Structures are given as structure tokens and as C-alpha cells.
Amino acid sequence: MRQVHAFGDDALGELDAVALAAAIRRGDISAVDAAQAAVDRAACVEPHLDAIVVDDVERALRLAAGPLTGRLAGVPTYVKDNTDVAGLATRQGSRAMPDVPAAADAPFTTQLRAAGLVPLGKSSLPEFGWSASTEFDEWDPTRNPWDTAFSSGASSGGAAALVASGVVPIAHANDGGGSIRIPAAACGLVGLKPTRGRLAPDVHAAQLPVDVVCNGVLTRTVRDTAHFLAAAEAHRTAPGLPPVGLVEGPSARRLRVGLVLDSLTDTPTDADTRAAVLATAELLTSLGHDVVEVPLPADDTFVDAFTHYWAMLAFSTQHFGRRVMHPQFDKTATDPLTRFLAARFARSFWRLPRTIRALRRSEHVVRAHFAEHRLDAALSPTVAHTTPRLGHLSPNQPFPEMFDRLVRYAAFTPLNNATGTPAVSLPLGRTGDGLPIGVQLQALHGQERLLLELSYELEAARPFPRIQDGVAPLS
Template sequence: MGLRELIRTREVTAAEVEDCARRALERAHDELNALTQPPFDPSLAHEPDGPLGGVPFVIKDSGPFAQGVPFTIGSRAINGAYAHVDHDLMARFRAAGLVALGQSTAPEFGLSFATESVRYGPTRNPWDPKRGVGGSSGGAAALVAAGAVPLAHASDAGGSIRVPAASCGLVGLKPGLGRTPCGPASGEIAFGQLVEFAVTRTVRDTAHLLDAVGAPTVGDKYQAPGPPRPYAEAIRTDPGRLRIALTTEPWTGGTVNGQVAAAAVTAGQVLEWIGHAVTETRLDVDGEAVVEAAMLTVVTTGGAVLRGTPRRPDPSKLEGVSRRVLAETEEFTLLDVMKATEAQNAVTRAVGRFFQEYDVLVTPTLGRLPAPHGTLNYDHSGHTGRSWLRRLFTYGPFTATFNVSGNPAISLPLGQSREGLPIGVQLVAAHGREDLLLQVAAQLEQAVPWADRTPPLYVG
């Protein structure tokens, strides 16, 4: 990473970088409403000599993550809750030397593709403040896109890294199941569908960060095989001629905006020009099975709220969908869990068979351009958990399947709309092949560079 090299060579000091980032975060928050509280003072403890020592970042308000730091999960009903121990990934972030300077906004309970909680209000998109930033890692994406920090902690249970990355013009890698740690309080989260990592601006930064934190800890229930070489080295090597599948046809319902579909098709053409074999095809996955399996994420989130907060949330302070989610969590039976895990198994096996024939799948990340505020109204009392998932999947139909199956997937900012809005293209690979995913991403970044694109609201 460039900042780390400047600090290492003493062209700047870590204190100067931190001071600059603090001022940038405050400016970005004033414009975008992307922090839950003022920047941490002092920053959270970290190892200054780590491989990313001195690089500023922010953590996400998604639950207990950093010891002693309060969290609200975007809810007016949660107060006085804080992490008693570090999440294993937070411990890795500290050891890598990342300087945590703040906490980014997220929708209530993280169950939306719109970061517009009643508690904090809408987080605005630096490309167009009238539009949203996606969710649930929306505040993180807004701050990185605006240049306040080079990377930010994010998590993904149905698209919550990739959707904000696509909305804000960033690189968003969802590692595969078992690639990043999920302890110490859990062996898996949401039946393996939730993964923690980050959003960044470049494939290089994503590779370096995954090298620093991307390994399971002892006792993790799922452990992905280690890469044959460091990811930062892999992105400089040619993966050879690959079998690339391309589809713009959603399998969970809904339609795809023409400009969004065109960006994915163009990415396929670029890959063909690079030398890969590209085939337009269809992913044969049952969309209703994806919805049924994703209910495991919904009720696990509800259970985490009920078990992990100091007092039961006041229903009158909850947004409409959250209120229904907590009720459904308590109504969910063992037979419901069995039905959902059977659906997850069906999806996982269908995706596994697909990647016996193809090396990489290319799809749009979203089905639409970044949505105006209020499009995904989470404070609506008429939804059930399933109806809300179907609503989300009409907006972002391509992401959740690979949380259900556990495959690594990445969103790249390869397109731009006529209105100047970013368009993300998703790449997916077989389980354990983050190295291949990053190699192809690096080829696309070189062929269709995006480094010179900055949003109108930029503080970097």
C-alpha cells in the first residue's frame, strides 16, 4: 500500500497520516453522514510495525467487534452495548497495524441494501448525495469512496460488501467461507453465510489486506485452504486461459437495468480480448431456495440481537422490518431450520457443479443503478422476513446466492452510467480460489483502470 510505504520510508510520519485522516473523516461525515460518532480519540490500539502499520481505517457498526467500543447496529433500541473482547478479525487488524479512527454507519440490524436507519438518517453517496450507498456496509463504502480512508472494515451476509462497493465505485471482496476468522464467540455466523472483511479502492490493496488477515484461527469450524502464494504476488502472475461464464439473467427474480447489464457484458468482452474463453450461459439455481436459505441469516441476526444486547429491544423504537424479524426469530422452529439448511445444501451443490465446468462467473453486482433515498423503505411494517428478502433481491439479485454457497465473490467498479454513477461487476470463483478471483480482477483493473475516477464529493 502506498501510505504504508511512505511511512516506512519516513517520507511522512504515522502521526501526520492520522491527523490528515481525522480531518478528512470529519469533512466527509459533514457531507455524507457516514460515522456513528465523532472520530475515536485516541485511535484504537494497534501494532505500529505491522505490515500495514499506520494505515487509517474505520470499523463498522455491525455488532460487538472491537473490545470496549459501543455498538448500536444502527438501532434506536440498542444502547449501552459494547464488545467485551475483540473479534478475531479485529485482533488481526490491530496486529497488521491498521489505525481504527471511527465507526461507520449501517442500517438497523444490517438487514438492508440501504444505509438509511432512523437512528442515524441516510448516508449519502459521494457520487450523488440524493442517492444511497447500498448496505449494509454503506458508511464504510461512502468514506472510502470519498477518500477519507483507503479501506474500511465491512461484512457481508447477502451482499453487504459488494452492494456498497458497486454503489460507490469500489473494490469489494467477500472472501469465501473459512477464509477470514469469525471467532472467538462463534464457529460460524448465520450458518456460514456471513463473512467479515473490507472495502478498498484497488485490487492491490485488497490483496495486501487479505494477506495480512486472511487465515482462520484455531478452532474455526470452517477453514479454507491456504493460497499457493501470497495474494499480493498472485495478482502479478498470469492465471492462464480460463473458462469464464457470463450471465445478466437474475435467478432470484426481478429485471436488470440496461446500463448495468451492458457493463457486465463489456467486462466479458474485455476478458475475451485478454485471452479467456467466455461463454454466455445461465446459472441453474433455484431462486426460491436462495430465499429460503437466506432466512437463516435473517433469524440468526434476530437471535444475535436478542442474545447479544444488554436488554431486550423496545419494539416501539424498532423499524418496521426489524420488529417483524425479531418476532419471526422467536417463531422459527427446528423444522424451519431444517428446511432452510436443506435449501442451503441444494444451492451449494448446484453452485459447486457449476464451478466444475467454469473457472469464473461474471454477473452484474446490482440489478439497478444506486437507488434514490427511500427506495428500500426498511421502516415499513407490512413486510415479513421472506417478503423483505424478495424486495432486496429485486434490487440486488446476484449476490446472496454466494453467501448461501460460501463461494468467494468480488465487485469491481468497471462501469459508469450516463449519469456518471458507478456500476459494479461481480466475479465469482470456486471455493478456496480467492487467488484466482484476484488474478482476474487485476487483469480487468489493468485493462479498464478506474483509479482516475473520483466522485464530486471527494476529500482525499
């Protein structure tokens, strides 16, 4: 096992984002000290991880030197490279996108800055976020800090690698089919996909017939996620949703939690992942919660509908990229996965209206399922098996085989994207080789507070694994 991390005796130490912001407020360290320490850590691990697309160090250090406000003022971070940062190109993980600086920040980047976070640059993702592993047809993959032979997940794989390795305590991620939760599971992090509309939306996704994309962050602690959500809410109140407020610990309320072990695919959850979920169910029971096994609130038609919609997004990008992505989009430069997904949609494009109806109906199905079983939350694997070795989900694999592998791996997360419900992946398990395993909790719309309270309780009862324990940092 080849582990890579940069935790050490510098301005960042082992602090999470909340503790780091408090140290900056007290004057123990400066925001410039924090930013420079993150830059130094990145220089140490980046040759092994390939998680950074572009640096914006000089501008970040200037920003850190100026007055900063916000709950997380002065904490360094990275923005995923599918979201505009003024002055930096948004390449979407693709050679098809031009190296042209964005004219303005995306709405979510503005929300991120309002929390006081200082972006150091852009993090990697697979082309347009289609895959569940941050791999490319010609570029080097982004590697998992827990073992560089393995995938860091996707599509927010670069963000996960940077947080897990200690470069920054928090980084932007977004989720259109599991892209916050999958890399959280792969890299041992907290990954909350909020309710649809909770945070500033993705500009392109908000125009879709079913908006499956939600912005968020990846962190190493539950409180960092909770404090970011509170900071984001202070900047922008989510229309039509109950406020979350600042969640600072568990609730005394005991919950009824539905347990789901297997997905809709015909491949059962692997042994290590199943054991992690069952151990979490036992822990919840020991804490006084009522855990009952329930079926998934969907059937095989959901898998077909979501994969067809996913292929439609690739088709729209491939054939209308100059309109929906950038006027200089080059359709001849997309990778094999984008082209194959686009072709797959073209063969049965006429099914799109039925697909949209099915995805919209899934929200009502989930609500009815929670009501029928009197559930407050549901527990499941985050992904169907432990994180794969690099190459397993490479876009250069034969498409039918790679597509089948993707569907089987990311089998639990897409339902929340279709329904718009919140879900969180927590690192509550380990493989025999020491790799993290993520366990997913989900609830109904607007119930982020419930998920965060439950996450706090589980984190306290079973502290999350730390990559730095027993392994020296790179120097």
C-alpha cells in the same frame, strides 16, 4: 449531481493503503500525520455523508504515535459497528442496543490490528445489517459520495462512503448477503467477500447452522485488497483452505468464465448494469479468456430458502436479543424492517429445517455447475440494478413493497454467502449520470488468488473511475 470527496494535498494525497504504508515506512510522513489527515478529511465530508457512528480519535492518535508493525502499519481505517472494538460500544445500527463499551476486541478486530491498521472509530450500517441500503427509521441515512441523493449500499454502507470519499483508503466490511459487494458496487470500490473461514469469523454467525457471514475490507485498488488478505493470512492461517499468499498482479493463465446476466427473480437486470457486464465479458474475451453464457446454478427454491433464513436471523434477534446480542437489548426499540422480518418468519417457522438443508445443498449444486460447464470463474452483475435513490429501501416503506425491492435488488450476491464461495465486486461500469456500476466475479472455495489475479488484469485494462477527477474537494 452532488459529489462529495476530501482528496487533497495533505499527508494522504491520493495514495492507496499500500502506497501510504510505504510512505510511512520510508519516513516521508508519520502515522500520526496520516491519522490526523484522515480525521480532518472526515470532519470535512461527514456532515454530508453521515457515515461515522463514533469517533475514537484520541486513542487512534496515541496508537499511531507508538511502534506499529504489519504490512499496512500506520494506515488509518474504520471498523464497522457490528464488530467489537474494546472500549467502544457496538450498536449494530440499532436503538435496541445499549451504549455499553465492549470489553475486548472481536477476533477480526485483532486480525485487522495485526495488519498495522489504526482504527479511527466505527462506521455505519443499517439495523443489524438486514438491508441493502444504510437507511434508518428515525436517523439520517448514510449518503453516497458520488451523489448524495443516492444510497451508499449496505450493510457496509458507512465503510464504503468513507473509502470512496477519500477519508481512508481501506475500511472493515462484512458480508452476510452481499454487504461487502453491494456497497462496493454503489460507491465504485473493490469489495472481496472471501471464502468462508478465510478470515477471523463473526462471533455470532459462526454459531449458526449455516454461517453466511464473512469479514473483509473495502478498498479503492485491487492491490490494497490483496495486501490486506496477505497480512491477515500472516496473522491467522485459514484452516482447511489453500494459502493465498501475496498476489501482486495478473496471471498468464487464461480462464473459462461463465456469463450470467439475469437473476432468479422475474425482473431482468436493468439496461446500464447489463451493458456493464457485457462490456466486461467483451474485455475478458479480448484479453484471451473464454467467456460462455451459462444459467445460474440455482432455482427459485434458493430465493425462498435464503429469504426465510434471513427472516429467521431477524426473528432470533428480535425475540432472543438479550441472549444473542446483549443483556440490555431492548426489543421495543427495533426498527420496522426487523419487526416485519421476524413476523414473516414466525408465520412459517416450521420450514426452517428444509431451509437449512437447501442452503447446505447449494454448495454442492455450485460445484457441480462449475464442473459441468468446465468453469474457472463466473461473471455476473453485482446487483440487479444501479444504486437506488435514498428512500427506495427505507425501513419506513410498507414492508411487502420494501421486501420485494430488497429481494430484486440484492439478487446475485446471496448465493456466495450460502455456499461459502469467494466473490468480488469491481467498479467496471458507469451509468449515464456517472454513478458507478459493480460487476461481480466468483470462483470456487479457496480461489481468492484466481479472483485477485483476474481483478488485477481487469483493473489494468480498464482503470477504475475516480471520484476526484474533475470535481474539487470540499474545504
